[in-house]
Amino acid sequence: MKSLKSILLLLLFCILGTQASEAQFLKRLGKKAEKAAERAITKKTEQKVTKETEKAMDSVLNPGTGKMEKKEKRSLDNDSSTAHSDDSTSESSSSTNPTVWTKYNFVPGDEIIFDDNLRNEENGEFPSRWDLLRGSAENAKMGEDNVIAFKPESTITPLIDGDNYLPEVFTLEFDAYFDKGPTGWQAYNITFNPGIHQKYKASENLDYYPITINKNGASMRLTVEGNRRDYNGYEPSVKSDFAGWRHIAISFNKRSLKVFVDEYRALNIPNIKLNPEVINIYADRHASKGEIIAIKNIRIGKGGKKLYDRVLEDGKFVTSGILFDVNKASIKSESYGVINEVAKMMEEHSDLNFKIEGHTDSDGADDYNLKLSAERAAAVKTALADLGISKSRLETEGKGEKVPIIKNSTAEGKANNRRVEFIEI
Numbered sequence: 001m002k003s004l005k006s007i008l009l010l011l012l013f014c015i016l017g018t019q020a021s022e023a024q025f026l027k028r029l030g031k032k033a034e035k036a037a038e039r040a041i042t043k044k045t046e047q048k049v050t051k052e053t054e055k056a057m058d059s060v061l062n063p064g065t066g067k068m069e070k071k072e073k074r075s076l077d078n079d080s081s082t083a084h085s086d087d088s089t090s091e092s093s094s095s096t097n098p099t100v101w102t103k104y105n106f107v108p109g110d111e112i113i114f115d116d117n118l119r120n121e122e123n124g125e126f127p128s129r130w131d132l133l134r135g136s137a138e139n140a141k142m143g144e145d146n147v148i149a150f151k152p153e154s155t156i157t158p159l160i161d162g163d164n165y166l167p168e169v170f171t172l173e174f175d176a177y178f179d180k181g182p183t184g185w186q187a188y189n190i191t192f193n194p195g196i197h198q199k200y201k202a203s204e205n206l207d208y209y210p211i212t213i214n215k216n217g218a219s220m221r222l223t224v225e226g227n228r229r230d231y232n233g234y235e236p237s238v239k240s241d242f243a244g245w246r247h248i249a250i251s252f253n254k255r256s257l258k259v260f261v262d263e264y265r266a267l268n269i270p271n272i273k274l275n276p277e278v279i280n281i282y283a284d285r286h287a288s289k290g291e292i293i294a295i296k297n298i299r300i301g302k303g304g305k306k307l308y309d310r311v312l313e314d315g316k317f318v319t320s321g322i323l324f325d326v327n328k329a330s331i332k333s334e335s336y337g338v339i340n341e342v343a344k345m346m347e348e349h350s351d352l353n354f355k356i357e358g359h360t361d362s363d364g365a366d367d368y369n370l371k372l373s374a375e376r377a378a379a380v381k382t383a384l385a386d387l388g389i390s391k392s393r394l395e396t397e398g399k400g401e402k403v404p405i406i407k408n409s410t411a412e413g414k415a416n417n418r419r420v421e422f423i424e425i
Contacts, residue, residue: 101263109301118146179291180243192276374398
């Protein structure tokens with residue numbers, strides 16, 4: 001009997017010992033699996049970081065010369081870190097957390113009459129929506145961006161129907177690239193000419209070259225009809241190195257002219273003697289230095305009625321001036337001209353509440369555009385809340401591509417359909 005009990009105790013001990021061993025084995029196995037997974041994730045992360053580091057180092061160690069080389073796809077090698085800047089639903093300068101331009105009060109024209117994001121251009125060819133007046137220019141790539149790259153002393157003009165297409169009130173926006181380095185100079189001249197038949201004149205005639213944006217070394221200077229302002233002198237907080245992409249915005253209202261560089265209003269001339277009817281862009285650089293001169297995201301708008309006046313007349317206002325990154329709801333920095341004005345208007349009129357409607361063009365699938373437009377409307381609401389507007393005063397809705405205000409058959413039509421509407425509620 002004792003022998004039987006001993007045998008049973010022995011078997012029970014073996015069973016319990018086996019279970020404990022298995023548990024310890026499984027525990028050790030779990031830890032090994034966990035460590036293996038951690039090693040795999042770490043290795044993948046290290047590979048990604050190494051790849052990004054190599055890409056960044058290649059950018060630094062192989063700076064651009066400004067010359068357009070023949071490759072399978074033409075490109076300009078540089079250290080540009082700017083994201084793709086197109087604003088379309090399948091649909092260009094910024095991160096998912098854009099810098100809020102709190103001082104920016106530029107509001108683009110009510111209707112877009114020219115919009116060129118260079119999306120479908122062939123690298124190495126002349127841009128299809130422009131005419132060449134002088135020198136040489138061609139499509140190129142800078143990182144992920146499609147750009148127009150200039151040779152020194154070159155002038156281009158947009159192909160727009162009509163000899164005298166500029167109204168009394170209009171806006172012009174584009175991104176201009178300024179190469180890094182303390183030496184050399186670059187200049188962009190914006191020409192507002194009185195008539196298509198006079199679209200190129202000598203540079204000493206200020207009626208034809210009213211705006212010059214010049215970078216000499218590490219500083220920038222703007223000149224309009226003898227009004228000169230050093231860019232690093234009027235705004236102390238601005239860094240002295242102006243390398244990289246800069247957003248240029250120009251507003252003309254019958255006789256007054258404003259020029260913005262990024263969020264800062266660089267010049268404000270209340271009475272300028274100018275009769276603008278067409279636009280040209282001239283670019284130049286110190287040829288021996290090889291700096292890159294390029295522009296992208298060119299947009300011309302007409303009209304410029306104040307937002308509150310539009311609300312009083314129509315019970316709403318429509319804007320194409322709130323722009324987003326490609327296929328995202330992240331708001332571009334240059335959109336804060338409109339957003340800041342909306343916040344200011346709602347602060348001044350506490351009884352004013354809005355439904356924010358997001359709209360897209362017809363590119364992309366219907367359901368995707370509907371979702372994207374709703375996310376973009378919500379992003380605008382969040383941006384206004386961040387500026388102090390109560391969310392209880394704002395509603396949002398995404399309309400997708402269902403309610404176009406113009407045909408989607410042209411770039412301008414799509415640009416006007418990609419819009420945000422603020423409807424009074």
